[in-house]
Amino acid sequence: MSATDGGNTLNTRAEIANAVERVCLNTPLPVDVHTHLYSARFGDLLLWGFDELVTYHYLIAEVCRTNRSVSPAQFYAMSKIEQADHIWQSLFIKESPISEARRGVLTVLESFGLDVAGGNPAEYREFFAASTADEHIDRVFEVANAEKVVMTNDPFDDQERPIWESEGPETDERFLAALRIDPMLVNWEGQAAPRLAEWGYDVSADLSGKSTAEARRFLVDWCQRIDACYLAVSLEADFVYPADHSSTKLIDEAVVPACIELGIPFAPMIGVKRQINPELVLAGDGVGKCDIGSVERLCVTHPDCDFLVTLLSRENQHEFCVAARKFPNLKPFGCWWFLNDPSIIEEMTRERVELLGLSFVAQHSDCRILDQLVYKWKHSRRILAKVLRGGRVRADGRQLPEVDREGVDEREACGLTVDGSNEWQRMPLAAKFWLAGCAVLGVSVLTAIASPRGLETTVAIGSLAGLEALTDVQFPADTTLVNARYSAPRASQGRAAWAVLEMPPEAARQLLTNPPFGDATSESRSMQDSYGHFFGHNIEGWHPDGAKSFLSAST
Numbered sequence: 001m002s003a004t005d006g007g008n009t010l011n012t013r014a015e016i017a018n019a020v021e022r023v024c025l026n027t028p029l030p031v032d033v034h035t036h037l038y039s040a041r042f043g044d045l046l047l048w049g050f051d052e053l054v055t056y057h058y059l060i061a062e063v064c065r066t067n068r069s070v071s072p073a074q075f076y077a078m079s080k081i082e083q084a085d086h087i088w089q090s091l092f093i094k095e096s097p098i099s100e101a102r103r104g105v106l107t108v109l110e111s112f113g114l115d116v117a118g119g120n121p122a123e124y125r126e127f128f129a130a131s132t133a134d135e136h137i138d139r140v141f142e143v144a145n146a147e148k149v150v151m152t153n154d155p156f157d158d159q160e161r162p163i164w165e166s167e168g169p170e171t172d173e174r175f176l177a178a179l180r181i182d183p184m185l186v187n188w189e190g191q192a193a194p195r196l197a198e199w200g201y202d203v204s205a206d207l208s209g210k211s212t213a214e215a216r217r218f219l220v221d222w223c224q225r226i227d228a229c230y231l232a233v234s235l236e237a238d239f240v241y242p243a244d245h246s247s248t249k250l251i252d253e254a255v256v257p258a259c260i261e262l263g264i265p266f267a268p269m270i271g272v273k274r275q276i277n278p279e280l281v282l283a284g285d286g287v288g289k290c291d292i293g294s295v296e297r298l299c300v301t302h303p304d305c306d307f308l309v310t311l312l313s314r315e316n317q318h319e320f321c322v323a324a325r326k327f328p329n330l331k332p333f334g335c336w337w338f339l340n341d342p343s344i345i346e347e348m349t350r351e352r353v354e355l356l357g358l359s360f361v362a363q364h365s366d367c368r369i370l371d372q373l374v375y376k377w378k379h380s381r382r383i384l385a386k387v388l389r390g391g392r393v394r395a396d397g398r399q400l401p402e403v404d405r406e407g408v409d410e411r412e413a414c415g416l417t418v419d420g421s422n423e424w425q426r427m428p429l430a431a432k433f434w435l436a437g438c439a440v441l442g443v444s445v446l447t448a449i450a451s452p453r454g455l456e457t458t459v460a461i462g463s464l465a466g467l468e469a470l471t472d473v474q475f476p477a478d479t480t481l482v483n484a485r486y487s488a489p490r491a492s493q494g495r496a497a498w499a500v501l502e503m504p505p506e507a508a509r510q511l512l513t514n515p516p517f518g519d520a521t522s523e524s525r526s527m528q529d530s531y532g533h534f535f536g537h538n539i540e541g542w543h544p545d546g547a548k549s550f551l552s553a554s555t
Contacts, residue, residue, distance in 0.1 A: 015176055017389035024385035029146040029377060031176065033333055034232075034310075034364040036152045037373070039175040040133040042163055048130040048136055048370035050121060051084040053108060056369055057283035058101035061278055063087045064280060066095060072279040093407050099138075100341045107375035112130075137370065141174060144373045148173070149365075150229055154180045155222050156195060169227045178225040178267070181255070184215065188246040197358050207246055212253035219258040231259055232267040237288025237313070239270055241298055251298070256305045266305055269336060270295070271312025287338050289313040292323055299327040308361075310336040317348050321355040332356070334364035340376065342383055349387045476507040 038046040060083075064072050067090040075083060091102055100494075111114050114124055131139065151170075155161050170177055183192040189205040196203045201218050203211040219231065242248045259266045276286035290311060299307060307330050311320050324330045332352065335345045345363070352360050362384055365376035409523070464481040481503040 004026050020389045021385040024388060025381050026145070029144070030148065031365075032146060032149040032365050032373065032377070033229075033308075033361055034152070034178070034269075034336075034366055035149045035373070036366070036368040037149050037175070037370055038151055039170055039172040040137060041167065041170075041172070042160065045160060046133060046370060047368060048133065048140075050124040052369050053105055053371050054084040054087050055080060055370070056101065057280075059087050059091060059105075060283040061280055062099060062101065063090050064283070068092060072281075076281065085121060088119075088227075093119060104372065104375035104379070107378055108371045111374050111378070112139070137172075137174075140370050140373055144377050146373060146377060148176055149367075149373070150176045150178050151179050152180045152232065153226055153228070154182075156183045156191070164222075165225055169225070173400075177228050178230050178232050179219070179223050179226060179228040180232050180234075181219065182233050184250055185235065185247040185255070188250065207249055214251060215250060215254035216258050216261075219254060220261060222266065223258065223262050228262075228264060230265040230267045231255060232269065234272060235268055235270045235290075237271045237273055237290045239268075239294060240291055241294040244300075252301070256302045259305050264306075265308040265331070266299075267308040267310075268295070269310050269312070271316065272337075283395060287312045289315045292316060292319045295320070295330065296323050296327070299323075299330050301331060304331060306331065308333055310334050312336055312338060314339060314344055314348075317351060321352055322355055324360065334363035334366070335380075336364070336366060340366060340380075342379060345380060345383045346387060349384060353387065476503050478507070479503040 040046060060075070063070075063086065064075065067086075069155060070086060075086065077093060078086065091097060091099075092105070097103060112127065114127060128136070153160065153163070153164070169228060177505050183195070188207070193203050193205045193211075196215065196218055199218075202209065203214045203216040222228070223231065233504060241249075241251065255266055257387070270290045271287055273286040273288045276283050277284040290313060292311075295309060295311075307322075307327075310333050311317065324332050335348055339345070339348065349362060352362075363377075363380045365373055365380075367373050367376060464475060464479060
């Protein structure tokens with residue numbers, strides 16, 4: 001069996017592995033789904049440059065461990081430059097920088113063309129000082145080969161909130177927003193309720209009266225204000241759902257209803273143990289194993305809500321994958337925080353591919369420093385390539401995507417063209433994330449079905465006759481059914497199907513230009529527009545030989 005790559009036949013396992021590696025390393029990253037980055041308009045909230053990079057809290061923990069001549073209290077009494085010099089001397093000069101956090105700093109400096117061997121902080125500071133924040137953002141996105149990132153936006157942050165209130169939605173299209181609501185679910189009585197009441201929402205600490213309805217209104221207001229991709233919360237390892245705690249009532253009556261109303265996912269990030277060593281401040285958090293049963297019960301209780309979930313403990317990952325197999329509304333994403341180390345990323349990605357196929361988001365950077373976007377993705381791309389080239393992609397006659405070209409947008413990076421000029425913009429974020437995850441994995445998504453609440457559960461269609469009966473479309477006699485799925489949307493009427501078909505190029509063109517695919521006035525097209533799930537593969541733009549057509553239909 002052979003595969004083709006941009007029209008070139010790949011006949012051997014080595015050729016296919018090399019092509020997969022090239023795709024993983026060179027494909028522009030459509031979106032990093034979770035970061036702590038900010039655009040330039042947020043001023044000091046955007047962290048970048050040598051001193052910020054070297055004083056990242058991972059390295060603070062390492063220097064307090066390896067150089068105990070300086071206590072944590074003494075370290076935090078230093079200026080930022082003094083802290084950076086102390087860490088640089090302790091971890092990069094006096095010791096071999098072999099930890100992942102230290103390797104990351106060197107990857108960043110080297111990627112910017114700086115002399116790593118020289119080890120001269122003055123040179124590095126001079127380099128960063130020569131650029132404005134806007135110029136450096138451009139540089140980082142270019143070097144990281146990234147197109148968009150999702151920020152973490154906290155309406156309870158007194159430094160961040162006024163910027164949204166005075167300037168409105170983000171204008172730099174590279175920065176997407178996500179609403180972070182930790183105080184609401186972690187400390188409703190002591191923090192969130194007083195602030196909401198201060199801002200004019202009719203809430204009480206005991207959640208009586210209209211409190212949950214007003215909390216939901218607050219969430220909708222802010223999601224609309226910042227155009228949020230999803231609602232996120234970081235929860236401790238001992239989080240339980242349901243429980244005799246304000247978080248359960250708020251999730252059931254405010255958070256999930258707001259997500260469903262807005263058509264966005266809820267993203268719990270579970271497993272942190274806060275301040276196990278308070279002396280280390282931000283560097284003092286730890287990790288604990290969480291209760292997967294709570295995640296399962298969330299998915300059972302709220303089947304119409306999509307959950308974009310990441311867990312912090314390595315020991316949770318296998319059980320988490322099994323749970324994701326059982327719940328179509330549960331999507332694992334990334335290797336979070338302490339899991340963002342090469343050996344663990346590789347292990348988790350292999351496990352997820354083997355158990356979930358491509359129905360997860362492979363990675364996110366979790367960057368707090370802009371420059372980390374470079375090393376987090378350079379390192380992760382190599383690992384993803386290693387996983388996929390190791391026998392996961394077979395020479396089964398299918399074509400590999402050609403992606404080493406400039407100007408690849410989100411749709412093209414995922415192997416999609418969209419029938420209609422703005423369908424991709426209207427496509428649900430849960431579906432976008434799924435597609436972005438597949439693009440990062442280096443595998444072309446040939447076609448997908450999306451609904452107002454994300455990708456639908458699908459079942460196989462076993463024959464061409466079955467597909468014709470379902471779609472009421474008569475396919476050419478020399479059509480071969482490669483693969484097909486049927487979807488029954490949860491939240492809307494109607495049904496949908498997608499299929500991968502082989503047929504002569506001319507037959508494919510005829511099919512794409514005739515009803516129901518090519519008739520913009522047909523009832524079928526109206527249904528397609530309302531659901532936002534009519535996607536067709538551009539056979540001329542992607543496969544030069546036009547041997548295959550990838551079609552979608554609805555009925």
